[in-house]
Amino acid sequence: MNSNWLAATSFEQSMEIIAAINELSTHAKLKRAGIEDGSEKDAVVEESRKILSAFLTHLHQVVKSTNGDETQPILGTDPRSSELVRKYLIQAKRNTASEGLYNVSLNRFIELISTNNREQFDELIICLKDLRELVEQHMHGDVNNLLGNI
Amino acid sequence: MRFELQVQNRNLRRDILELLQHIEVIDIPPELIPFRAQLRNMCTKMREICDKNLKVLESEQKTRILLDELMSDTSNIHIRVRNMSDILVPALVRNPHGTHLSLKMLVWIHRQHAETEANFPVVTDGGWSILPSRLLPIYYVPLLQQRRLLMQPLLFHEFGHQLHLIHKTELDELIREFQIVVLRKLNLPLASNDRYYERQLTKHHQIALTWYSWLAELFCDAVGFQIGGPCYLRSFSFALTSMRRDDFRIEQEFIMGSSHPVPWLRVQLLAKRAESAGFVDIAKRIRAVWSETAAALNIEEDYYGMYDEVLEQDVIQIIDDMLIETNPRSYTETELATTNANILFSPIRLLNKAWEIHEAKPDAYIEWEKQMISQYLNVPHEPHTIQMFTRSSGEEAS
Numbered sequence: 441m442n443s444n445w446l447a448a449t450s451f452e453q454s455m456e457i458i459a460a461i462n463e464l465s466t467h468a469k470l471k472r473a474g475i476e477d478g479s480e481k482d483a484v485v486e487e488s489r490k491i492l493s494a495f496l497t498h499l500h501q502v503v504k505s506t507n508g509d510e511t512q513p514i515l516g517t518d519p520r521s522s523e524l525v526r527k528y529l530i531q532a533k534r535n536t537a538s539e540g541l542y543n544v545s546l547n548r549f550i551e552l553i554s555t556n557n558r559e560q561f562d563e564l565i566i567c568l569k570d571l572r573e574l575v576e577q578h579m580h581g582d583v584n585n586l587l588g589n590i
Numbered sequence: 591m592r593f594e595l596q597v598q599n600r601n602l603r604r605d606i607l608e609l610l611q612h613i614e615v616i617d618i619p620p621e622l623i624p625f626r627a628q629l630r631n632m633c634t635k636m637r638e639i640c641d642k643n644l645k646v647l648e649s650e651q652k653t654r655i656l657l658d659e660l661m662s663d664t665s666n667i668h669i670r671v672r673n674m675s676d677i678l679v680p681a682l683v684r685n686p687h688g689t690h691l692s693l694k695m696l697v698w699i700h701r702q703h704a705e706t707e708a709n710f711p712v713v714t715d716g717g718w719s720i721l722p723s724r725l726l727p728i729y730y731v732p733l734l735q736q737r738r739l740l741m742q743p744l745l746f747h748e749f750g751h752q753l754h755l756i757h758k759t760e761l762d763e764l765i766r767e768f769q770i771v772v773l774r775k776l777n778l779p780l781a782s783n784d785r786y787y788e789r790q791l792t793k794h795h796q797i798a799l800t801w802y803s804w805l806a807e808l809f810c811d812a813v814g815f816q817i818g819g820p821c822y823l824r825s826f827s828f829a830l831t832s833m834r835r836d837d838f839r840i841e842q843e844f845i846m847g848s849s850h851p852v853p854w855l856r857v858q859l860l861a862k863r864a865e866s867a868g869f870v871d872i873a874k875r876i877r878a879v880w881s882e883t884a885a886a887l888n889i890e891e892d893y894y895g896m897y898d899e900v901l902e903q904d905v906i907q908i909i910d911d912m913l914i915e916t917n918p919r920s921y922t923e924t925e926l927a928t929t930n931a932n933i934l935f936s937p938i939r940l941l942n943k944a945w946e947i948h949e950a951k952p953d954a955y956i957e958w959e960k961q962m963i964s965q966y967l968n969v970p971h972e973p974h975t976i977q978m979f980t981r982s983s984g985e986e987a988s
Contacts, residue, residue, distance in 0.1 A: 444719060444721060445719070445720055445721065445722050445751045445754075445755075446803075448720075448721035448722055448723060449722055449755055449758075452723055452724065452725075455666060455669070455670070458662060458666055459663075459666065461662075462659045462662050462663050462666075465658070465659055466656055466659045469655050469656060469659070470652075470655065470656075473655055475652070475655075498759075512795075513769075513795040513798055513799050514799075515765075515766045515769040515770065515798065515799075516762045516763055516765050516766020516767075516769065516802075517762060517766075517802070518758075518762070518802060518806075519799070519802065519803065522799075569658060572658070572662060576662070576665075579669075583669055586673070586677070586721070587669075587672050587673060587676050587677070
């Protein structure tokens with residue numbers, strides 16, 4: 441009866457989110473460059489949007505409950521997800537000059553997720569890049585827990 | 591970078607094809623066919639991502655535009671291949687027939703719940719635990735228990751973690767409500783600027799946060815009991831007793847942030863649940879065994895502020911709410927009948943009967959268990975058999 445179930449749950453979620461970020465980011469970058477992405481990709485992009493919207497909505501709720509203070513206990517959230525929220529809050533304080541994730545509200549980011557407006561793609565792409573970095577760093581702990589280090 | 595990425599993706603593609611070979615050549619029991627199909631499906635998707643990456647990498651322009659995504663996708667496939675090679679594929683190929691007993695019971699319990707019907711489990715060697723997953727949950731069962739009945743009910747506790755994953759949003763909200771109660775009932779001293787207050791506040795926060803994992807485990811204990819009935823209480827109490835001080839008290843420096851509640855507390859709460867369900871004698875007996883052991887070790891209960899009787903009703907209530915939310919299958923009267931008819935009618939009946947025989951006729955138990963396992967494993971997994979194992983038909987059979 442160990443507690444690797446937490447790492448496994450977090451790992452699966454992170455993998456799903458990163459895959460969704462890459463799909464949507466690829467789609468936006470190719471559109472921005474005027475390169476055809478292929479109509480068969482539409483369903484995958486829509487699914488990625490759903491996954492990211494759900495994740496960001498939840499993140500937004502939890503972040504709101506902390507009042508921006510990463511030292512507050514995060515209730516009703518498993519220890520790994522709390523860790524991710526704390527990382528986000530710390531980064532948001534450090535990266536005040538950033539143009540991406542830490543300088544737009546999460547509500548705005550959620551709006552951007554569903555945009556098809558090419559003029560908003562720059563903003564979307566940079567937010568997705570920051571989110572990918574955040575989730576990849578976070579996932580590192582789960583990978584170490586589950587698969588170990590060489 | 592483009593060349594490096596091409597090499598990486600080609601190598602990963604080759605690894606994936608080799609993993610597919612491992613998956614295909616192994617002889618497996620029929621219950622593992624869906625798990626193998628799911629693994630095959632995942633490998634195919636991974637290979638498609640490698641192919642897609644290699645296609646993008648043919649173009650210098652696309653590579654320049656999508657470099658971040660290519661690197662991230664490649665890195666993720668790398669991790670997925672490691673996960674396949676280190677955990678998932680070995681879980682399938684290690685000894686698929688050796689773990690057949692636990693697997694058959696798990697397939698049965700997964701099929702009893704609409705929301706887990708499509709999560710195809712596998713069982714492999716290890717201490718009792720689970721890596722829950724919406725796709726491929728892995729259950730770990732100790733080697734010594736794989737061909738025995740008495741500890742199999744512990745699988746239902748692990749299944750509780752799978753239910754937690756599926757109902758995470760709702761359960762986390764209930765846990766949050768409970769954490770607020772904990773903070774309220776801890777009687778935090780009035781705010782001041784002194785260091786004592788700061789220390790107390792930190793401690794109270796740690797207590798509330800530790801309760802996340804504690805409640806998750808207590809919920810799984812309750813799931814185990816709801817599914818298995820008395821056989822679960824017996825297995826659980828037996829599994830947790832190692833006659834060590836740690837079973838009764840976790841020292842202060844380790845209790846904060848601990849992943850599991852103190853075993854004695856778990857047994858007491860479970861005994862209370864059993865008592866409420868009408869199993870008064872067995873609950874009393876188990877409580878007595880633990881109290882006597884504690885007395886012999888000269889240990890008194892102390893949870894260093896993590897738990898107090900004032901929380902008992904709240905703990906029971908929140909777990910009841912978590913059970914209502916997840917609705918695990920409950921044992922039936924028929925499954926607890928003391929007659930010897932239709933023992934193979936359901937795994938729950940078999941496991942409860944096993945404990946009954948083990949206590950009433952210990953000398954004859956080993957032979958009885960051997961015969962029962964052999965017969966149980968031969969019950970075919972035909973649709974009509976699965977139907978026979980369902981709740982409604984179970985009631986009819988009585």
